[in-house]
Amino acid sequence: MIVHTDEAEAERILSILRNAQIPVRPSRCIDEDSLKDYLAQNKVDMILAQALQTELPLNSVCETVNRIGKDIPIVALLETIDHDSIAEAYSAGIKHFCSAAIKEQLVLEIINVFTALMTRRELRKFESDLNDAEKRCASLLDSSKDAIAYIHDGMHVYTNNAYLEFFKYDDAEEMEVTPFLNLVAKSEVPATKKLLRDISSGKIPDEEINMKLKKEDGEEMDAVVYLDKATVDGEPCVQFLVQPPKVNLEAEKELREMRNRDMLTGFYNRSYFAKDLSDKVNAVRSGKSKGHSLMYIQIDAAEKLEKELGRGNMDLLISDVAPFIKECIGEEHTFVRYDDHIFIVELEGQIEDAIPVAEHISKKIKDHFFSAGEKTLSITISIGLTQIIEKTETGNEVILILEKELEKSLDKGIGQISIFDPAEEEKKARAANQKWIDLITGGIENNQFILHYQPVISLHGDEVEHYETLVRLKDGDKTIMPADFIGVAKRHGLITDIDRKVVQNAIEAIKDSDKNVALFVKMSTDTLSNPSFPVWLSQQLKASAVSGEKLVFETPESELISHSKQIKPIIHAIKGLRCKFAIEKFGSGLNSFTLLKHYPVD
Template sequence: MRQGDIIRLIVIEESANDAEMILNSLRKARFPIRPKHVEDEEDLLAALSEQEWDLIISVPEILDFTVQRAAELVKTSKQDIPIIALIKKFSDMTALLAANIHSVIPRDDTISLQYVVRKELDDLETRLNLRHMEQLYRQSQQQNVSLLETSRDAISYVHEGMHIHANPSYLEMFGYKDMEELEGMPVMDLVAPEDHAKFKEFMREYMIDENEEDRDIELVGFRINQNKRQKFKLKLEVSKALYDNEKCIQIIIREQLHSKEIEQKLKEKFSRLDTLTGLINRQHFMQLLDKALSKAMESHTRSLVLFMRLDNFTEIRQRVGIGGSDPIVINVANALKEALPNVVISRFGDVAFTFLLHDKDLKHAQAFGHKVLKIIEGCVTELENQSVVTTCSIGIAQVLASAGTPQSILSDAHAASKVAEKNGGNQIEVYKAVVKASDNKDAELNNVAKMIETGIEEKRFSLVYQPIVSLRGEEEEIFEVLLRMVDANGKNVPPGMLFAAAEKAGLTLLLDKWVLREAVHVVHDRGGTKHNTHLFIKLSDQAIKDSEVLIFIKKLLKLGHVTPEHLTIEISEATAISQIKFAKAFITRLKQMGCKAALEHFGTGLNSETTLKHLPVDYVKIDSSYAKGLSSNAEHQTSVKKIVELAHSFNKSVIAEAVEDANSLTVLFQSEVDFAQGHYIQEPDPRMEYDFTG
């Protein structure tokens, strides 16, 4: 790892104190760590889904959770995270190393730990650099292939005198349609007989010469034209090269002294236009779509893609014959060009056309789609013995930052067009993302991210409220605000999936701001400063690092005529610890504005006392894991009492989450917890109707 890089570390250890000892030994060695303590499989799965990690240090087992199982979970997550196992018995070493544990060292050997940590991190950086170089190599290869295929120069590769590859210009020059016709053919067959001896001597001298400089020779070549061989002059340049990692000879013909007709065909072939219709071709459309996607990612400026396919064209082709198909496609293209002169239109496939509308909204795209339907419906193609009229099916997809690739956007538009076609054709369909069970977690999250980006205008979002009830007899109205979203079918998106998708796509700020805006409206509608309603709102990790969020909150409060004390902003303890500098600055400014602050999931950090010393929060919310079986779990009861004592020593109020039953509520009361929240008290509800006086 580069010096100064933060090391994101997971420690799998039963005791928080023992975990802290491991961390202290690394801190003494000046490792800049950002740790997370994990005790079981569920904790590790949650950590792996939160972010990427650099290292795991683990004991061999905690109850039935083993370091071998941890290695399996890491492998399943497709993350490259070295694992160091700390053992007490050397007899465990062989089995652990066989289970792909990277390093195994004695538990109490801090010197070895520091050395192995540095070694594993260095090895990790080497692997990351290697993958980066491989990616750059692949990109370079792709670029080289692209340059080769689009080059105006005729280029081929020859191994032992036989063609193994040629680009389109080379094939066109010698009159071949595809590489299958040329593959394995001796290069000598393309040279006129009178120059065979000259070419053989040239190649013999070139191959035995140790000087690898390029050489050229002027020859007479053969071109196939209507099954006849035509001679033409060419200047052939040879050089030593690699193709598919195999040594070969590269042939380049730079001076193409062939007919103007062939040269014109080459120009048309490699231009941006489709040769049949004059519309832009598929390749150029994808380039324009890629630029639109980049713009969406940079500025959230949306464009729209329409995928149009002519209806029932298989039946039409059977009726008019193959010869009658092209005139129909040409006529449709001309009608589109004439009616839509300033629109980006592509002939994307045989009878498929695509449109790109820049900086337009969905309503505009739908109106545009209906216009296209009328254009195609009114387009009549006159053939020799019949008139042909057709219709089309159109799918619309938005160019969203979360789409990731141009291919994904086209896939959505194409899927929508298939729905329109299935429903009878001659209609448009807007792509609608829905929640689907899928083996591909990334695809699921990408689908949800698309829903998030369009969620506001499509009114997918809503708020529900859960009461936070005083256990000390206060009648203050406090609700936690929770965000919910539905898909196009009205089905609820699981909150965990919603926020994971937002995090992955960088859309958490969009959700934060929507919730803040709606929450302020709610307080205003309930009487603003005159009403005693207080709302708790959780913000994302991204929000506390964005200074604009505080300005946004201040403006909302001012415009809504709501006093700041009605809002309490929550951040998680894990976020606070990992972003302590940002968290402290954020909470300090929040308090200066008059809002309150809360630290949720409290009690999961390795040193909660230090966290409370640094962060001027008003509330701590005990992590929900302590509520599980609280009435019968003595260990959890002891932990809750310790958290309450610690929080009260810093004058912080304590809220217990996820209260399950009446017995747990009694334990919380006896432990001097200040507030309680959970499904036992009331499940989250769209209405704020809890009776706080009861």
């Protein structure tokens, strides 16, 4: 949103922003009522407000924004950075200002203000997500069977029901006014005081603490206490998790291991894998690990097999396949049952080492017969393969790549392997880019850019037949659309050559036609900013004896606004050759009709 009394100056400011590659969808207000109505009904990221003007002064803009209660930053546009202008901005409650006359300052200030706005929006979202998470956690704590309390400066600030039951307290409010020291056996008090002092200074022990605690009725008992950092209502505290002493450490270890395992296959389960994958990604990103490859294995036609065998026999098949995979690859690797019919294998080392392993297991599975109850059958597997590298950001990114590679392998047929090698993919991208460059330059040299013609019919009737020219690139039997090659051409400075080839072909088509035709030809900003283009165009028209009025050059409105200074003299020169000019996508600017005063539009 721009608040400015001078429409031309507002357009100039927007043009500066577009030239700086800042996307804008502008609107303009000049009075308080229109500003209030617009802000109430539309989402606005920022307001650029002209200072030292009376129609809609800065304090009115600021009051209007404050009344609707939205976080919309206001940037005061000052004619000069002086004491009076800055004082007006500050007194109005506006924290951001810049000089509209200094382009660099204008652009940088808007970028900084918008970045701060995005940060605030993200922070609000994170706070909302955190609030939701804390509510879920509070619900889980309340229903947890573990005795948990939050303690600050030795006092209870939260206790769950299991904690109250553990110490035989009936009233949570009574527990809240009971210091933790009152729950400790007399012999443990000195050590506990030291522990609480250490906690207050930020020293929280990582290991479990064996303590002798005291219930409300005075009965003493042995317990194990685990400490961890926590917060309650934004205030830091310490979580105390109290458990009876472990009778059998080995049994506890086995139980923890069982929680991480899939009961059918003995492989690790999905929840363990998520944490393990995150740890491996972080290790590779920090340089602590050289690399890991992941193999994503799916039993082909698994759903069809399950319908034929039944769920019970399918489970028996999976329980036969899983140990076979482990035996073929080697027990030293990490094996995961990721889904009903999908396994993931984590392999140490680079992807080059994993490829022969994938080929080996694929062949071994294909040649083996598996049991599914009373039935014996052979199966095939499809494999997706990738590698964790330093550029990998999250575990989810790795999984998405694996799933895509599996889809690619399935597209090839059953029993196939698809490999995503990040380094190789980068090489392929560069090679593909070079291929496009070669294709475009070859098309220019060999006249493989062809024109299609779409009629433009006048509703009022016209003796001249108008056609829109649509450029295509021929590559053998294939016809390539502009969306596929224009971007590459712009990035590599080939777009002006394409434009000139299109103009040549258009002039040739007009010359060869026995009808009274005129062609609309789209031109890029690069061409319409090139001082040599009108000279070249004049030569082409003279050589073909074609009148310039048969050509209508067109360019988008946004380009005219953003590159007005460069384009304007070129358009006047083209008009001098009797060529016509049209604005494409007219109406997308702040006040499109103003352009008609500055350009000789036909």
